[in-house]
Amino acid sequence: MLDLNAIKNSLEAKLNKLMDRATEIEDALSAPKNADSEERAVESEGDQTATAIGEITDAEIRDIKFALRRIETGEYSTCESCGKHIPVERLRALPWTSRCTACS
Numbered sequence: 001m002l003d004l005n006a007i008k009n010s011l012e013a014k015l016n017k018l019m020d021r022a023t024e025i026e027d028a029l030s031a032p033k034n035a036d037s038e039e040r041a042v043e044s045e046g047d048q049t050a051t052a053i054g055e056i057t058d059a060e061i062r063d064i065k066f067a068l069r070r071i072e073t074g075e076y077s078t079c080e081s082c083g084k085h086i087p088v089e090r091l092r093a094l095p096w097t098s099r100c101t102a103c104s
């Protein structure tokens with residue numbers, strides 16, 4: 001059996017961490033730029049990395065919010081694509097997944 005409360009708690013904890021990371025990335029991206037042009041080039045590379053990490057973080061936040069909503073609606077262990085039951089082992093390994101192995 002799945003302990004939905006435990007899953008919810010761990011998803012919420014992960015969500016909080018991701019939100020913190022997203023805020024940090026935003027702060028880093030909006031930080032004032034160095035006036036020196038050479039350093040500015042380095043910073044711009046750092047910005048690209050930060051933007052990429054930010055996009056991954058946003059996607060993870062979306063997935064986790066979606067999983068939490070699916071717990072609320074009782075659809076958590078139902079594949080959103082084929083409607084079949086998602087195996088418990090899969091949900092344990094990937095608690096934010098919304099699809100069964102065949103549909104992922």
Ligand SMILES: [Zn+2]
Nearest residue numbers: 079082100103
């Ligand atoms: Zn499926």
